Amino acid sequence: MTAPEFQRRLGVCYYPEHWPEEGWAEDARRMVELGLTWVRIGEFAWSRLEPAPGDYAFGWLDRAVAVLGEAGLKVVLGTPTATPPRWLLDRHPDMLAVGADGQPRGFGSRRHYCFSHEGYRDESARITAALAERCGENDAVAAWQTDNEYGCHDTVLSYSDAALAAFRLWLLRKYETIEALNAAWGNVFWSMEYTAFDQIGAPVGTVTEPNPAHVLDYARFSSDQVADFNRIQADIIRAASPGRTILHNYMGRVLDFDHFKTGADLDAASWDSYPLGFLEDRLEMAEARRLRLLRQGDPDFQAFHHDLYRAVGKGRSWVMEQQPGPVNWAGHNPAPLPGMVRLWTWEAFAHGAEVVSYFRWRQAPFAQEQMHTGLLRPDSVPAQGYAEARQVAEEVARLHNQGAGDVGLRRNPVALIFDYESAWAWGAQPQGAGFDYFDLVFAFYRALRRLGVGVDFIPPTVADLSTYKVAFAPGLFAWTVSLRQVLADFKGVFFAGPRSGSKTKDFITPTAMPPDLPDRFPGLVVSRVESIRPGAEIALEDGGVLQLWCELLDVPEEFSVDEATAEGDPVLVRRGQSYYLAGWPEQDALARMVSATLTRAAVKTEPVTGDLRLTEDVTYRYIFNYGPEPADASPLIGAREIVLGTPNMQPADVVIARR
Ligand code: GAL
Numbered sequence: 254m255t256a257p258e259f260q261r262r263l264g265v266c267y268y269p270e271h272w273p274e275e276g277w278a279e280d281a282r283r284m285v286e287l288g289l290t291w292v293r294i295g296e297f298a299w300s301r302l303e304p305a306p307g308d309y310a311f312g313w314l315d316r317a318v319a320v321l322g323e324a325g326l327k328v329v330l331g332t333p334t335a336t337p338p339r340w341l342l343d344r345h346p347d348m349l350a351v352g353a354d355g356q357p358r359g360f361g362s363r364r365h366y367c368f369s370h371e372g373y374r375d376e377s378a379r380i381t382a383a384l385a386e387r388c389g390e391n392d393a394v395a396a397w398q399t400d401n402e403y404g405c406h407d408t409v410l411s412y413s414d415a416a417l418a419a420f421r422l423w424l425l426r427k428y429e430t431i432e433a434l435n436a437a438w439g440n441v442f443w444s445m446e447y448t449a450f451d452q453i454g455a456p457v458g459t460v461t462e463p464n465p466a467h468v469l470d471y472a473r474f475s476s477d478q479v480a481d482f483n484r485i486q487a488d489i490i491r492a493a494s495p496g497r498t499i500l501h502n503y504m505g506r507v508l509d510f511d512h513f514k515t516g517a518d519l520d521a522a523s524w525d526s527y528p529l530g531f532l533e534d535r536l537e538m539a540e541a542r543r544l545r546l547l548r549q550g551d552p553d554f555q556a557f558h559h560d561l562y563r564a565v566g567k568g569r570s571w572v573m574e575q576q577p578g579p580v581n582w583a584g585h586n587p588a589p590l591p592g593m594v595r596l597w598t599w600e601a602f603a604h605g606a607e608v609v610s611y612f613r614w615r616q617a618p619f620a621q622e623q624m625h626t627g628l629l630r631p632d633s634v635p636a637q638g639y640a641e642a643r644q645v646a647e648e649v650a651r652l653h654n655q656g657a658g659d660v661g662l663r664r665n666p667v668a669l670i671f672d673y674e675s676a677w678a679w680g681a682q683p684q685g686a687g688f689d690y691f692d693l694v695f696a697f698y699r700a701l702r703r704l705g706v707g708v709d710f711i712p713p714t715v716a717d718l719s720t721y722k723v724a725f726a727p728g729l730f731a732w733t734v735s736l737r738q739v740l741a742d743f744k745g746v747f748f749a750g751p752r753s754g755s756k757t758k759d760f761i762t763p764t765a766m767p768p769d770l771p772d773r774f775p776g777l778v779v780s781r782v783e784s785i786r787p788g789a790e791i792a793l794e795d796g797g798v799l800q801l802w803c804e805l806l807d808v809p810e811e812f813s814v815d816e817a818t819a820e821g822d823p824v825l826v827r828r829g830q831s832y833y834l835a836g837w838p839e840q841d842a843l844a845r846m847v848s849a850t851l852t853r854a855a856v857k858t859e860p861v862t863g864d865l866r867l868t869e870d871v872t873y874r875y876i877f878n879y880g881p882e883p884a885d886a887s888p889l890i891g892a893r894e895i896v897l898g899t900p901n902m903q904p905a906d907v908v909i910a911r912r
Contacts, residue, residue, distance in 0.1 A: 261602050261649050263642060264291025264329070264610030265628060266574060269317040270301045271617055277317060280614065281324035287628075287639065288646020291608055292321050293573065295384075296331025296401045297363065300338040303380060311387050322393025329500075329573075329610075330394050332384060332486055334377040335401035336363045341376060348373040350411035353457045357413070362621065364402075367411040368478040369419040374485060381486045382493070389494030396498040398573065399486045402525065403479050403501065409509035410475050412455045421450045423474045437759040438466040465681035466760040472677035476510035480518070487518045502573035503565065505558055506535045506691055508676040512565045513712040522566030524558055525574035525612065528597055531555075533583035537692070545881060548590035549905065552864050552879035553699045555597060559604030560698075561671060564710035568662065572601045574612035577638030578626030586624070592905030594641040596877055599907045602649070603868040603875035605662045609645075611638060648897060652909070655896065661871040665707035666856045668724040669697060672713045678730040678756060685784020687801050688837075693728045693751075696840060700847040701725075705859030705867045705889075718743045723854035725847075727834075729753045730760075732770060741772040746854035748847075750834035751802050755779065773831040776809035790839070792819040797842030799824065804835035816846060861889065865902070869912055876908040 265284060269277055284292060294317060295302075303309050318328055342348065342360055349357040350367040358365040366373045377400075388394050403409070428434040431447050440446045445464060447453055456463035456471050487499050503512055503524040516522050528550025532543060536551055546552070563570040577594055579586040598609045615629040616636070623631075628639045676690040683689070701708050711724070713736050718724050723746040732740075732754050740747060755767035763769040767779040782804045785791065790798035794817045806823045808814065815832070816825035825846050826833050832850055837843075851858050861867050864880035867889055874893060876886045886908050887900040898908035 260653065261606070262290040262608045263288060263598070263646055263649070264293065264608050265289050266293045266610060266613040267321075268297070268613070268617070269294060270298050270313070272615070274313070274316065277320045278324070281321050281326060284321075284326060284614070285324050287643050288650070289642070290327055291329055291396070291610055292326045292614075293329035293331060293398060293610055294318075294321070295333060296398060297333060297336045299333035299336055299380065302333060302384070303338070306340060306344065309383055309387075311383075314388070318388060318391055318393050322391070326393070327395035328391075328393050329396040329398055330384065330388055331398040332377070332381045332400055332490075334366070334380065334399075334486070335405075337366055337373065337376070341373075345370065345372040345376070347414065349413065350408055351413040351416070353410070353412060355412065355458070358408075362406075364406050364408045367413045367415055368409070368475070368482045369411065369413065369416040371415065374482060377482070378485050378489060381489045385490050385493035389490070389497075394494065394497065396500060397490045397494065398523070399483050399490070399499065399501045399519070401502060402504050403483065403515065404507050404509045405504060407509075409479060410471070412457055416475075416478075417455055419478065420455065420471065420474050421453055423477065424453060424470065425450050427470075437761075438464055438470075439759075439761060440464070465678070468681040469674070469677055469760050472509075472681075473674065476514065476673065479510040480514045483515050484518045498569075500566075500571060500573070503562060505531045505554065508673050508691060511673040512562075513673070513714065516565040516567070519566070521569035521571060521607070522562040523571035523573035523608075524562045526555055526558065526572050526597060526601065527574070527576040527580055527583075528555055528593070529576060529587055529589060530580045530583040533585055533587075546864075546879065547587050549593055549864075549879045549881065550597070552866050552877070553695070553702050555600055556604055556702060556866065556868070557695060557698050559601055559606060560708055561710045563605045563662070564671070564712065568605075570604075570606050571608040571610065572598075572606050573608075573610050575601070575609050577611045577613075577628050577642070578636055579624075580626070581622050581624040588637065590881065590905045591637070592641065592903070594638045595645050596879075596905050596907055598642070598645045599648075599875065599909075600866075600868070600877055603870060603873070603877075605870070611642060652896060663707060663870050664720060665709045666722045666854075667701055667706050667708045667851070668711045668715075668718055668721040669694065669701070669708050670713055670715070670724060670726040670729055671710045672729050674713075675728055675730045678760065679728065679752070681760075683784075684782070685801055686786075688784060690728050693837065696837075696843055697725055697727050697847065699840065700844040701851075702866060703844060703861055704848055704851060705861050706851065706856055707869060715739055718745065721745055722856050723748065723850060725749075725850075726753050727751070730756045731758045733758065737770065737772065740770065744830075746830045746832070746850055747773055748832040748834065748850050749773070750832075751804060751836055752782075753833075755782075768833055774828065774833055776807075777812065777826065777828075777833060778807040779804045779835065780807050781805040791836070793817070793824060793838065793842055794819050794821070795842070795845065797839055797845070799836035799842075800839050802837040806833075806835050815849065816842075859889065865889065872912065874910045874912050876902070876910075878902040878904060878906045880904060 456467040613627040616627040618631040893910035
């Protein structure tokens with residue numbers, strides 16, 4: 254994956270509608286003085302942009318854009334469709350998304366709309382068009398954000414009447430005949446056969462679990478609705494505002510829609526990075542480890558998403574919202590260790606972010622997020638993140654002037670295939686509590702990052718893997734025809750499992766039995782699977798255990814058994830350049846297997862110690878200390894020329910050296 258060379262920039266999220274107009278110019282002046290280039294506005298402002306149906310009030314927005322633009326800032330304009338105003342509900346009382354409990358989502362926060370509601374789609378197109386016509390050619394408007402965080406607060410799946418009607422149509426288009434649908438889903442089981450598409454409901458409210466094929470199709474349908482909704486806005490903006498970058502801001506660990514599909518209609522991806530909220534709410538780990546990382550966040554979680562969204566953005570990524578201090582929404586909301594706001598920013602840049610934009614300029618004194626910090630306190634006095642943002646701005650400028658020039662992405666040797674459908678498939682049929690696709694892929698990513706190698710995420714629709722030395726496909730539930738071909742042609746080392754290829758796209762066990770990839774694994778058969786509860790882990794011969802998942806393999810003679818259980822059952826088998834893993838090893842054992850794979854692929858590893866992390870781009874090597882104690886980075890620096898920092902790293906320190 255290659256990206257155009259670019260210059261790194263900082264930005265901030267700003268809500269002019271929250272503050273007296275007399276203060277806008279001073280805010281803009283301070284943003285520029287701080288070293289910011291971008292400012293995102295507008296994404297929740299519908300009630301002020303259109304106070305009553307058709308009664309547009311764009312005057313204040315024009316003035317805000319003018320004030321920001323005159324100060325020298327570039328504006329990212331958000332479409333306000335994540336927050337339909339109250340009057341819209343009177344026009345479309347049935348536009349609300351409906352929960353699995355059958356209850357419509359209430360008004361009074363945000364994201365209450367259903368993606369399938371045609372009336373709401375029209376309203377969303379209308380306000381987008383009005384905004385794009387008004388501001389699209391404005392020189393200060395240099396980028397657009399569609400909506401805000403699709404899927405936030407669990408809003409991809411809706412069970413409204415509009416969704417059900419659209420689902421039936423989606424099924425009709427996909428299967429054409431009801432017989433084909435019955436066959437694909439295996440509806441002969443439990444007499445679930447239908448005779449007409451309009452008999453089909455949403456997969457909720459059944460007595461026991463619904464058919465996983467039904468659940469998977471509902472997830473696919475819902476994902477397509479997000480992509481369709483987004484495309485309507487992207488097309489309107491592209492026509493009315495040529496040359497501007499169109500993005501959406503995705504989230505951490507939200508896999509409810511296929512980001513690759515939505516991203517295909519956009520120019521770049523961005524995401525919202527809240528490392529301390531994620532550590533508290535979105536990751537399982539031992540309590541001692543969580544306490545150790547309390548003020549820094551998980552050392553691999555942000556990097557994972559920078560790399561994933563770089564792929565979603567076809568090589569181009571931003572951080573649209575960067576945590577600047579304590580947030581309001583996690584179970585507990587600690588303050589970052591001094592230096593972490595700077596570290597997170599540099600880490601994003603190191604992984605290819607073009608822009609890092611802080612959320613938000615000034616802490617709001619009112620409503621839901623009044624406990625969420627900004628760069629400024631509510632009284633406009635600088636808060637923790639302010640000085641750190643300034644420091645990064647100065648450092649970026651200094652490095653740029655030192656002749657590094659624009660930065661570019663490095664070509665990474667490792668491909669990690671990432672598939673949203675697999676997350677839905679294993680969600681529909683986990684077979685063991687705790688079997689979670691994100692956790693599985695993240696375990697591989699952690700292992701790779703600790704070995705100091707760079708990773709590119711790859712969608713399962715990839716057309717060619719030939720630039721990679723090794724490709725990993727953990728937990729990929731089904732092979733597509735095209736991926737089979739790509740893998741057959743791939744000359745590098747390939748690593749699959751556990752569970753890879755254990756279903757067809759229709760969620761049926763393949764007749765040939767998993768892993769069902771004869772080009773790579775001829776004759777290899779997964780003959781039985783079991784899931785493992787905590788405390789019942791299975792010991793491995795070379796140390797460590799299998800947790801959560803274990804497969805019994807029939808292994809043809811030409812395969813070698815590279816890892817086995819203490820009882821002698823094959824765990825990691827190999828034929829030539831192809832590995833299959835028959836279980837979920839805990840982290841250290843997985844790292845051992847990943848390391849052996851990289852060695853076979855002739856990928857140079859450079860294991861990091863403790864909570865140091867290493868990233869490279871075309872110009873620099875970056876080292877980050879996520880640990881709460883000093884760490885010696887000299888082994889990772891070697892003879893390289895340091896341009897920022899010192900080898901004896903303090904907590905939250907960053908070192909940048911020439912490669
Ligand atoms: C994001 C959202 C923002 C704000 C922020 C608070 O999820 O896009 O609007 O709510 O979280 O951390």
